[in-house]
Amino acid sequence: MINGSAEIVYDLSAGDPGFIAEIKEMGGEELLECIQCGKCASVCPMALAGFPIFNKKLIQAIFFGARDILLDDSSIWACQSCNRCTEICPRDVRPFEIILAMRRVAVRELAIPTLSIEGLKSLYDVGHAVYLRDAGQTRLKVGLPETPPTVLASPEALKEIQAILDQTDLREIGLFPMQGNGMADASEV
Numbered sequence: 752m753i754n755g756s757a758e759i760v761y762d763l764s765a766g767d768p769g770f771i772a773e774i775k776e777m778g779g780e781e782l783l784e785c786i787q788c789g790k791c792a793s794v795c796p797m798a799l800a801g802f803p804i805f806n807k808k809l810i811q812a813i814f815f816g817a818r819d820i821l822l823d824d825s826s827i828w829a830c831q832s833c834n835r836c837t838e839i840c841p842r843d844v845r846p847f848e849i850i851l852a853m854r855r856v857a858v859r860e861l862a863i864p865t866l867s868i869e870g871l872k873s874l875y876d877v878g879h880a881v882y883l884r885d886a887g888q889t890r891l892k893v894g895l896p897e898t899p900p901t902v903l904a905s906p907e908a909l910k911e912i913q914a915i916l917d918q919t920d921l922r923e924i925g926l927f928p929m930q931g932n933g934m935a936d937a938s939e940v
């Protein structure tokens with residue numbers, strides 16, 4: 752369980768013996784090379800921000816088979832994809848890939864925080880997971896074009912993004928309506 756002070760208590764008798772194999776299958780092939788040295792934690796923004804389960808702790812929890820605990824905790828969704836952990840790891844574990852593998856397990860179980868679903872929906876609807884709505888007037892005041900020169904200004908680019916997302920399992924999972932114009936042939940992108 753995870754208590755209020757972010758201390759994590761593992762019940763080793765409740766560990767999932769197939770969890771390590773599942774994470775390896777999902778992309779964390781180098782998991783067992785980890786020696787728990789902690790170098791990845793020393794550079795991780797998630798750890799600095801106080802999230803309870805950052806890269807090193809995630810790997811430790813996987814070793815313990817703590818699948819249910821990890822599915823109950825949203826720390827993995829706070830990873831910034833900076834890859835500092837991968838650069839510093841002396842064992843080539845590629846901790847960021849372990850984070851991604853755990854995210855894949857979580858998606859399969861629909862253990863996805865609302866904020867992440869909103870980000871995915873926004874990516875599909877407007878081409879940005881995070882963006883400022885109604886910023887046009889502010890941009891004009893400081894001499895910028897009302898619409899930034901990104902996918903927001905390019906309906907064709909948005910169709911391409913939607914076509915790519917249409918090819919993923921998102922449509923089958925059904926987290927949000929996907930009714931864009933990209934519709935399903937990413938080979939044309």
Ligand code: SF4
Pocket residue numbers: 784785786787788789790791792806807810839840841842843844845846
């Ligand atoms: S993933 Fe690499 S850097 Fe992190 S604790 Fe394991 S061996 Fe050390």
Ligand code: SF4
Pocket residue numbers: 791794795796797798805806829830831832833834835836837846847850
């Ligand atoms: S990629 Fe994610 S886990 Fe690795 S250092 Fe950056 S924030 Fe931390």
